[in-house]
Amino acid sequence: MFAELDERAMDIAVIPSGPVPARFHVRTLYAEDFVIAMRAGHPFFMQPTLEHYSKMRHLVVSFTGNPFGFIDEFLANEGISRRIALTVPSFMFALAVLAETDLISALPRRFVAMHAARFGVVARDPPLGLTRFHLRAVAPEVALMDTGVAWLFDILEGTVAAEQNRRRRSPAQRSRS
Template identity: 25%
Template structure:
């Protein structure tokens, strides 16, 4: 069965409102003959004459009278759907956004983001959830609105991304650690016992690869799943931890931090979202908030 031409609804609405083919044609900027052809198609589709001759004019049939109010409502609703989105009113916006982040992100950027959101859109609520992996399924399914992290091989190709900040790995030890008593050379660094942060079973990372390039190898004493756990263990021992610089500022209070003595590349933390949210005004506003908060914190 062929689909009906929905443009005929607009034509029918105007014809029933005007009750005159010529005036309806003028209103729709059509020629009278084109409007007459459209009326013929409407009669064929509905199986009803719709407008019949009465003296010098046309009068609606009972079926046309039934349709007139309903067609007008349908056309009005369709026009409303196809209009550009209303200007975003942050003062009256009520919505909950879910943000998926790796540990440390909320500690570092959450307070400033929350303060801005509460100031500009007090009806908006933020829901922060942990990020155990880099799968894009939560974004695709609409469970998560925005995700932050490093783009990986499991990031969906359709996902939109925008860089938020550059970060690096640094070393962390307790105050008074023996490593701090001399120059921070690759050799002295590699001789210590280390903590590796890994969410899987992988115990090698960029630090090991950098040491290997200069003929060194470190000893891995323990593997943990988070930066906060690594800092906690390093705080009460002589273990050496390697953590993200930007997202562990609060974790590292009272600890000694240092630049790694090997060449480990920086990495980019990005904001990710699904393309269906590209044009959503509220989502665009939140993305701008997050982008500006991260830029402001990066400049400090």
């Protein structure tokens, strides 16, 4: 992924990433997992088995357009495949498509919790052991020489930390603040 990035063309990216080259500064914002999202009333919701999952038509979010991902690697190890019907470049676009079709998609749990209701999209836990991923803020070291970029990088980390602390407090503690 990073071989494609030109650090002169970006200041900060917030992305799920694996290893990052040394020329980039990285901060993990939070760990996330996936749910299977679909339109309300979708037949998969009532029968969320691995066999049923593999027979569904799938939407994959990929900014490169590559229809093969970590889920396909997992399924291949189990001797299973799935039918990719469509790739889209963003999670929000995925929700809009899911709302109007019979496609299903693995999407980040927090994203679905925040936005799915307005699209009439629902979610189930996946019938397969999907791994968690880390959402990271990534910036070229050279970009952090700009005080504004360095400030924004710190704000991203601080905002996520504050939200995590807020969620850990009880409802009674939150109402007093």
